[in-house]
Amino acid sequence: MTLQYARLFQLRAGIQLIAESGPMSKEELTEALRQRKTIGADETATEGADDIIEQLRDANLIKNSEEGYQLTSEEGFNDKGVVLTYSGEEVVGAEDQRAQADRILANIMYQHPMLLVLSKFIYRKGPVKDYEVMREFDGDAFIGDKMNQFTIDMGLDLLEDADVIEPTDNGYIQGRWPVRLFAHVIYEEYSDLIGDGGSVREPELFERLETLYGIPRSTFDNYITRLHTAGIVSEGSYKQLILNEDVLEGAKIHE
Known part of the structure; x- marks a missing residue:
């Protein structure tokens, strides 16, 4: 599975077209993307549309069905046992375009x-x-x-x-931290700091990330909360953080 030549705004356009029109055949989706004139200078080209469709499919944001290409649903997506990824419907349901872009990128980072x-x-x-x-x-x-x-x-x-x-x-x-990069860095620094107790003190972990990456406290707190919601980290006594490596395996963020 190779990273396709498809920009983020093109991928978002493909998702939005399906959200607005319902299931679409490959020909319909290709033509609609071409008419958006976001593929390249040649308005008759279809290669760019093919790359966009393939990237969306590889990222599990759309799927092919008897009715045509449609958005993946949260219910079907959760069966895959992964974390920090989103269905096509969840991308559309994000509060704004930036949040939509973040969710699309999260799936591409997984793949x-x-x-x-x-x-x-x-x-x-x-x-x-x-x-x-x-x-x-x-x-x-x-x-x-x-x-x-x-x-x-x-x-x-x-x-x-x-x-x-x-x-x-x-x-x-x-620039702006993506949550998957934060999880990757947390895993690396946690693994480096962990002691015999199997946990790391949260202030120590923040200090490490602040020193190495200059991460703001607000960003750290926000993303720790998101990792907690995903079941990747849990809180112990005395400001200890415990990494749930079984759940982390579903994030695909470390070798």
């Missing part, structure tokens, strides 16, 4: 965890030029997700679309 290491590298080392990212990761793989020039370039575009990274004259810098 393509290379996006985790790309963004983490920029968060730790930024500002970083795109050629520096290429030099660091070209030919590597993370959780089986192979990286090359195309997938790295496409990954950087997606991360920029979602404001996860921000371009500057000196290179990419940290």
